[in-house]
Amino acid sequence: MLTRRQILKTGALMLAGGAVSAVFRKATAAEQASAVTQPPLAASTGDRYAPVVTLNGWSLPWAMEKGVKVFHLIAQPVKREFAPGMVVNCWGYNGSTPGPTIEAVEGDRIRILVSNHLPEHTTIHWHGIFLPNGMDGVGGLTQPHIKPGETYAYEFTLRQNGTYMYHPHADEMVQMALGMYGMFIVHPRKPDPVRIDRDYCFMLHNFAVHAGTATPDPSVMTDFNMWTFNSRVFPGIDALVARTGERVRVRVANLSMHEHPIHIHGTAFEVTGTDAGWIPPSARYRETTMLVPVGNIRVGEFIADAPGDWALHCHKSHHTMNAMGHEIANMLGVDHHDIARRIRKLVPGYMAMGETGMAEHAAHALVGHMPLPENTLPMMMGQGPFGPIEMGGMFTMIKIRDRQKPGDYTDPGWYQHPEGTVAVRLPGEPPKPIVQGFKPTPTPDNPPG
Template identity: 65%
Template sequence: MPMPAAEPVGVAPAVPRDPRYVPVRTLNGWTLPWRLNAGVKEFHLVAEEVKHEFAPGSKATCWGYNGGTPGPTIEAVEGDRVRIFVTNRLGEHTSVHWHGLILPSGMDGVGGMTQPHIQPGETYVYEFTLRQHGTHMYHPHADEMTQMAYGMMGLFIIHPRGGEIVPVDRDYAFLLHNWALKPGTWRPDPSIMVEFDQWTFNSKMFPAIDPIVARTGERVRIRAGNLSMWNHPIHLHGVEFEVTGSDGGRWPRERWRREVTELVSVGQMRDIEFTAVAGDWAFHCHMAHHTMNAMGHGIPNQTGVDQSGVEARIRKVSPNFLPMMRYGMAEHQEHTDGGHQGPVNTTPMMGGKGQFGNMEMGGMFTVVKVRDDIARGDFTDPGWYRHPAGTVAKRVSADPDFGSPPRRQV
């Protein structure tokens, strides 16, 4: 049955300004408003079914918080007292675990162990004092396999009480996740353990993922949390970044280390920081199959085989047929102007177009866009980078035998 149209997405509510920190910008997301009640910051989360679009052409009925997946980011300051109301609008019980937070055992959110389950229609309240700073998460600790597979998760950012010795100008955050949305279906499959076909930053696949925008020379922090079922080597082009923190908070400076790829393991958080350099820079998981959309499994390897006319004939009896092409998967990009279009409710496997052609990327991929003239505090997508003259690789010959490159003698 066709899935109902996605509900319109409104503007995120305004968040009270806390002058003690630079607010986090959540990719494709928003920050949960709070109110101050007798010195306590009060938040309200609602667990519910949501209509979600992973990228144009791929929608699903998921579960999340406050109308989306992931849920809104909670931001507060070390030392704050917080009170979080959780209303359950699901058809089954739930709970909320505050991943990595130091708090009383009865507030830890393990259903059946540290608290009764939150039954459908009920509202529970969690209240505790924030005793640390760092990048954290929240997610259910009840029927986890289903509820997390459907998208129930969110970020919990705690800023240091005394400010930061090395301040940042821009602070970004997102969660890594994997999904099994079988072709032609409208709900993720929670029974899949390994063969996921959609990989996301904050429940979005490239090219629907927001870019990371900065001004040349600004110090940028990116916080990544992993609630998927795989480990992800996250790679940034163009700079050597510093790994500066985790769910254990911002590390002492002597522990910072320079990298270009950082492994974010399952259940972990990692913070990286760098000085922005002008250009368009790829930022992605370095597992190649995690930068694809609607990825098929077990496709017969036809590389090197002339399949002229075969695909069209097979599609007459098997409309969802997708072969490996004679010279590689890039042929799908060339023949379909943006990637092979699969069955209903799927996106091209390697979508996204750049200023020079098809980018052949999807999934866990976005672009860090740095410009000299971006105003501080402006997060608007500036479009593609205008490269200075003489700084773009160019063709010098169309002859495959050009020059005399050395070859190893066998």
């Protein structure tokens, strides 16, 4: 049980610039200085496991105090670069959204200090973790709200291992809409029976950032226009990197307002866990699209057995776009060249869009030929080795290489395809379609025979 004396002692350490605060400042500076994913500080006291790599993020350091691991989270306004060219006014923890990943080991006694630097009260709920009721973090129900300027201490023993989250249970509509959430990983005390070579985690979320603005709109319920992995959109999302033959674990949490079918190219996930724990081996299943429901977690594992740059993305097509406009007229197939010409006399640079699709419009915006509102990204972004990738939002890549060194998370660049292994354009006239044996389905306008 956490005593008043322990709380006062920990508070004195914080005020004196003790180990917890000092470590926190160093980690925040390092994270802010680089957008490249780095292996985190180990959270174990000697147990063997693969530390988690948080895409575009970091793991929270801790200090040991008489057998208790002490962490410190600071709820505060933060600025987050979603991708180059767009910085958003968010709320988060320790200078980032998502907040730093908490890593600990099953059986650990942990104490998490939560300081509130927001303009309103907050709490933190430890999603999926079994703990005493008074540590569950539901404002008004299991504890008083943490008012601005206050620090609360949560202390409990970790009785399970797996993948979990933390997020507010106070003014959730605003606080979660602005980016307050983080991952909580509990490693098993005993070594994992299956060796995991690389362990990644990221959070799915949605934001409504109207064109030309920088602050998410918390009143939006469903019509979001920014879809993020760890509060980043493509091409601002780090790639997952692996060496050929390694076993890779991907932990995906969802605190957005939509379910997300996360699709992997070139291989298939073995679905091994949820936020309720690990799925027994006899009940695990394989699929290339792993559905992650709202408020839930899915863990997928695969063998990186095929070198290349493989896509990993949400399979809802609108979730791989940025800054979409809603409730606009459908212009597909409509010839509007004449009206566009007349509008350009009044609005130089105006470009009509949607007659033959969105690709040309997005390409013009991407290369700067079409002006966009300030702090607004094109719908489709990213250049690949063969041209525009035409994706945004919830999209990244898994880069598998034969020569990637174990433990090396640096981006290896674009894949160099062996000769003869890339689809090519055929010269000359297009071949005639093969119709032999084709039988159209009978309809009233096309009866049999």
